[in-house]
Amino acid sequence: MAPTTGVAGGHVERVLERYRGLALGALLDDLPSGGPRYLYDLVAEYPRRWGKGLRAALCLATCRAFGGAEAVGLNAAVTVELFHNAFLIHDDIQDESEQRRGAATLHAEYGVGVALNVGNMTNLLALQRLAANRAALGSGIAWRLFEETELMLRHSLEGQAIEIGWIRDNVSELDADDYYRMCLKKTSWYTCIYPCRAGILVATGRQNAVDVLDRYGWYLGAAFQIQDDALNLVGDYARYGKEIAGDLWEGKRTLILIDFMRRCTADERERTLDFLSRRRGQRTASEVRWLHGRLLAYDCVESARRSARDLAEAARREGQRALGAAADTEDGRFLLDLTDYVVERHR
């Protein structure tokens, strides 16, 4: 993969870094102190490991591009990051993942009981942020943001149900469209569409024009997820921070696996289906290595990354159209250049 050292890449990473610092700083500063053990201290655990801050940055940059001040968008950006961290904690339990951001997942370290509770508390802190908007933005906008949040949560939980259902039912007849529909709900809504809608809403105070970046967010999220699936197979653990090939251990129906299953031989398909029919604990390292090798041999990772680059280009076009004159501002350029970043990133 090409290193992200170009002018655009450096610019994107500087803005990302600044918005991430702002949002995660505010998030950590405002966490309740005290309370029982294994609660607020552990809410801080994943945020302290520093993610990319992509969601906070999308929210803040959108807010600024639509004429809002940074301070107006900050609360929404923190909210978005809190929901994201809650998803990560619960998602790691659901996938039985072992590593997150370069260290043990919360449930691997503290047990499922503690982790589930910490995820719930992280969600509650996000809800409290929404209530706090009432004083800052007025009751009308605060309710609209609450409704936006409900919509995002509904799509995300439905997307999660689709993905878990595919694994549970050992579904094998999937095509790229199935993947994209799942991805829209599971990833794009909360990673991109919601942060953009929230940013527009708080910036403009207009309750009915929050959807102009929806297509941008939808394509950007899909490109982001495909790159995530690719890094899971060919990434560098030190930078990626999750166990390599974890998606294979978990039986995830990625675009890469779907592509392979449509192109492989009957024997390979049978062997893959047998592998997928078992539970995570009943899969072996040698089987994972075999499947990993097959995905690479069929060039499925590169093929998926080509689709991701097409999506990223589509996101740029949609973003340019929606941003209009704001495309030429610092934040507008950031939003557009982010489309390259999500498919070139190493982490």
Added chain:
Amino acid sequence: MAPTTGVAGGHVERVLERYRGLALGALLDDLPSGGPRYLYDLVAEYPRRWGKGLRAALCLATCRAFGGAEAVGLNAAVTVELFHNAFLIHDDIQDESEQRRGAATLHAEYGVGVALNVGNMTNLLALQRLAANRAALGSGIAWRLFEETELMLRHSLEGQAIEIGWIRDNVSELDADDYYRMCLKKTSWYTCIYPCRAGILVATGRQNAVDVLDRYGWYLGAAFQIQDDALNLVGDYARYGKEIAGDLWEGKRTLILIDFMRRCTADERERTLDFLSRRRGQRTASEVRWLHGRLLAYDCVESARRSARDLAEAARREGQRALGAAADTEDGRFLLDLTDYVVERHR
């Protein structure tokens, strides 16, 4: 235990049955249909198994006792039951419980991934109910109910963290006051205090007088929880619906266990601590039987039930004081007689 066939018992159960029917009927009628597999259909699973409906009934009876119509309280009652069912689903995962309401727990049947997601969706549906209050009750009351909900969730998650922390750290130096503090947060807030506060709020529309039944709810919840702990040890599975002695398998610090550990011999204490130091999967049936026998031999169950009856009497006194003239209405009598019901119930 005395059967609940007295006049008060029959009256309480009739009112419970009616309010439960109302609230659970509305809850099930309004669930989204369609959507992906393993989601909305499973949100209906625990509610369809019919619980006691205690929380919905508390909310509706309080609403009526404070001058509100049944229809005004119904949405809050459904909200309360949705949060309750979400807690049950997540709690069963956290405790690794096997049985709930006479059948397999959701995670035992469908896996942790599905169950966690269904619990989250149940919470989301409860939040959507809160937003729906805006049209019915006005923005001010709807926000207050949202704040009440945040407060309840905070106490509940902190209570859960305390209990899980005790098990995780194998804490042995606990006394009755520790138990009561945990119980206030883990049980009383969401089972009794929140339903009462919500009922008063929607009935009166007065935002600052929602706390008059707090003491009633606090004592009632503690009495309820102790009876729950007792039924876990000496209940009849067919009526109780959970695995008998499940709390011992899970290492729960009940008032009964705390009492035993303060009164047993040094040898018994050492043996109990050793038992508690292991994880659920490393405990054996013969150890559970031994501990179960010791708790009965020391009369710890009956001793805890005496405390529960004292708490129930205190709840009745506090309820009478807070209800004033409304104590003589049908709903007032129900709220007061509920104090006997919670310590006499078999399920």
